[in-house]
Structures are given as structure tokens and as C-alpha cells.
Amino acid sequence: MTNDAPKELAPNFRYPESGDFPTGPEVGEMLPDFTLMDQHGRPVNFTAERAGQRALVVFHRSARW
Amino acid sequence: MQLQQNLPTFTAAGIKVFAISYDPVEVLAKFAGEFGITYPLLYDQGSVVMKRYGILNTMIRPEETEYYGLPYPGTYAVGEDGRVTEKSFFRYYRVRPSAQSMLKDMFDVDFDAGGDPHVEAAGEGVQVSAVLASDALLFMQRDPLYVRLALDPGLHIYRGPVPEGFVATEVTVTGPDGLVVDAPVTPEGHPFRVQGIPHDFEVLDGNVEIEVPISWTQPDNAPDAATHVPLEITVRYQACDEQQCFIPRTVAMHLDVPVGRLFRAMPAGAPPPPPPSGDPPKG
Structure with missing residues (x-):
């Protein structure tokens, strides 16, 4: 063994330490509606755009990094 | 990018794709242009929707301006009636399901792998x-x-x-x-x-x-x-x-x-392939 190996388990400031964090609307609940600007600067309303179809809504981190 | 590759499969299955982040429109426009994204990339200004959903990453403090406003990364599948049918959230930003596994697991849609293996x-x-x-x-x-x-x-x-x-x-x-x-x-x-x-x-x-x-x-x-x-x-x-x-x-x-084929079966009546040039037959 070596004493050089990193061993200090400092909490990571950016991630939750367990799987215990909020995940928003539950299965079976209505997904709250929203209207947001898209990449073309056009407002997109979720309900209108979906027009009765199924949807995949992805919350992701920045596209910049 | 991966979602874009699989967009035809989502579209064929009648599934609309929306992506939401805290990036301003100009960043989204550049990203969409670079990677050919055609589904809506949406700007959640002030992380209003993330806060309303309760998924703003509150472990990041407002003074960390570069990172403040990020969501816990996750995905909702929504049914025709607007209700959440599945959701999947991960602790880490890089840990995320592939587009194919989302189709399979969240919508029970088989995917076309397409492209290179x-x-x-x-x-x-x-x-x-x-x-x-x-x-x-x-x-x-x-x-x-x-x-x-x-x-x-x-x-x-x-x-x-x-x-x-x-x-x-x-x-x-x-x-x-x-x-x-x-x-x-x-x-x-x-x-x-x-x-x-x-x-x-x-x-x-x-x-x-x-x-x-x-x-x-x-x-x-x-x-x-x-x-x-x-x-x-x-x-x-x-x-x-x-x-x-x-x-x-x-x-x-x-x-x-x-495995691709170099030697293709010759149709009947076709002229024989030219004799191989190079090394003489071994004795």
C-alpha cells in the first residue's frame, strides 16, 4: 500500500451524496405546462406543441460544458 | 446528439421530444447549429420551470454563477393525456440512459440502432x-x-x-x-x-x-x-x-x-472473376 493514494472522502459540492433528491412531478401526475423560447427564439408551449401526442421531456445540464 | 440520431424513431412512435436547460437562446442556437438539432431546445430563463417542478439543484449556491440554475438531470415520459408515465433521474450529469434505452424502457418502443456499431x-x-x-x-x-x-x-x-x-x-x-x-x-x-x-x-x-x-x-x-x-x-x-x-x-x-463481404457470389452465367495476381500457387 502507499500513503500517496487520495483517501480523504470530502463531500462533493455538486452532487447529492445519495439517491435522495427531488425528482419533481410523480408518475400519474400531470406534467405542469410551460412556455419557453426555443433555439430559434420562438416561444414553444408544451401542450400546444405536443398536440395530444406522447412526449419525452429532458432536463439537462448546459450545452456549453 | 444521440436524441437527434434517434429522432425519427421517436417521431414514428408519435413521441415529441423537448429538451430544457438554463442556456440562453444564442447558446442553444449555436449548439443546435453545430449538432443539427431539430427538436426544441428550450431556454428556462431564471430556471423558472425547474423551480416550479422542484428539480433545481439546490446544492449549487447562487454565487456559483457558472453552475447555478442547473436541474437535477432527468427525463419525464408523458402520455397522451399529459400525465407522467415514467421518469428517470440520476445523481450525476454524465449518468444518463441512452436514447435507445429510453425508447425501450419508457415507451416500450424498439429502436433502430443505425450507423456504425x-x-x-x-x-x-x-x-x-x-x-x-x-x-x-x-x-x-x-x-x-x-x-x-x-x-x-x-x-x-x-x-x-x-x-x-x-x-x-x-x-x-x-x-x-x-x-x-x-x-x-x-x-x-x-x-x-x-x-x-x-x-x-x-x-x-x-x-x-x-x-x-x-x-x-x-x-x-x-x-x-x-x-x-x-x-x-x-x-x-x-x-x-x-x-x-x-x-x-x-x-x-x-x-x-x-462482417462485410469482399467476395460476392457471382450470378449464374457471369464471367469468372479474373485470376488473382501476385504470389504463384504454392506447391
Whole structure:
């Protein structure tokens, strides 16, 4: 063994330490509606755009990094 | 990008795709232009929707302006009636399901893999994938298999050789008889530093691409010639940041690679192929 190996388990400031964090609307609940600007600067309303179809809504981190 | 590749499958299944982040419109426009994104990339100004949903990452403090406003990364599947039918959230930004697995798991839709053979696996802070730089192996053709490790910012892995106590990043590829695997080529790293002092071994960070040259040496004109070559790809690494290391991980991936045909069956009545030039027949 070596004493050089990193061993200090400092909490990571950016991630939750367990799987215990909020995940928003539950299965079976209505997904709250929203209207947001898209990449073309056009407002997109979720309900209108979906027009009765199924949807995949992805919350992701920045596209910049 | 991966969603875009699979967008036709989502569209065919009657599923609309929406992506939401805190990036302003101009950033989204640039990103969409670079990667050819056609589904809506939406700007959640002030992270209003994330806050309303209760998924703003509150572990990031407002003074960390670069990162404040991020959501816990996750995905909702919504039914025709607007209700959430499935959801999937992950602790780490890089740990995310592939578009194909979302189709399968959240909508029960089978996918068209399409494109070059590739496979991916998620780990804590590290996304591991492998892609063949060709759509098929060919008899006696050497093709690079790229094994990629995408590390979250602040994380690094070790480039061998390393002293005892550290885990070098290792890629092994195995397959049936006839598969020849050459030594993996790992990019240059930079010196590992402890409190500013460089050590005599290296670390890798960011997007690490390890090239594994592979060739298929079974002639493809035998009646029982393989049409696919199953590759077993194993990646071992240990990801660390400045303070801590995660548990060393071994990621096993399976990739079925098609074998292309050099020699095609001649239709009846066609002229015989020209005699091979080169070496005379052996006695």
C-alpha cells in the first residue's frame, strides 16, 4: 500500500451524496405546462406543441460544458 | 446528439421530444447549429420551470454563477393525456440512459440502432462508450475501435504505468478466433500533481479516447463464414477528483460487429472473376 493514494472522502459540492433528491412531478401526475423560447427564439408551449401526442421531456445540464 | 440520431424513431412512435436547460437562446442556437438539432431546445430563463417542478439543484449556491440554475438531470415520459408515465433521474450529469434505452424502457418502443456499431455504459461521473470507425469489419482490414471515456469536469483517471495504490486505465477487447487485437493506444496525459508537485506518472481528463486496432482474419468466402463478430470490451479505471477517488470500476460492454463481404457470389452465367495476381500457387 502507499500513503500517496487520495483517501480523504470530502463531500462533493455538486452532487447529492445519495439517491435522495427531488425528482419533481410523480408518475400519474400531470406534467405542469410551460412556455419557453426555443433555439430559434420562438416561444414553444408544451401542450400546444405536443398536440395530444406522447412526449419525452429532458432536463439537462448546459450545452456549453 | 444521440436524441437527434434517434429522432425519427421517436417521431414514428408519435413521441415529441423537448429538451430544457438554463442556456440562453444564442447558446442553444449555436449548439443546435453545430449538432443539427431539430427538436426544441428550450431556454428556462431564471430556471423558472425547474423551480416550479422542484428539480433545481439546490446544492449549487447562487454565487456559483457558472453552475447555478442547473436541474437535477432527468427525463419525464408523458402520455397522451399529459400525465407522467415514467421518469428517470440520476445523481450525476454524465449518468444518463441512452436514447435507445429510453425508447425501450419508457415507451416500450424498439429502436433502430443505425450507423456504425457502438455501445455505451454509464458510470459515476464517467460515460464509457465504444464505437467502431467503420460500419463493418472486412477480411484482413484493420479498423480502429475507439473506446471513449467522457469524464465530468474535475475528474481524472490514471494513465499506466502507475505506482502501487493507483489503478491504471485499461482496455481489453476479446472475440472469437480470427479476431486480432493490437495494443491499445492511449493518449498522452499530463503529470499527476499532489499539492502542485508533479509525479512521474500521468493522468487523463476530459474526453479520453483510446484506440484499439482490430482486424478480422477469417476469409469471408467460406460457406460458414461469420456474418457478425461479437466483441467483449472491458474498461477498467478509477476516477478521482482533487479530494477523493471513486471505487475502481470495470465496465463490460458487448458489441456485435457485422462482417462485410469482399467476395460476392457471382450470378449464374457471369464471367469468372479474373485470376488473382501476385504470389504463384504454392506447391
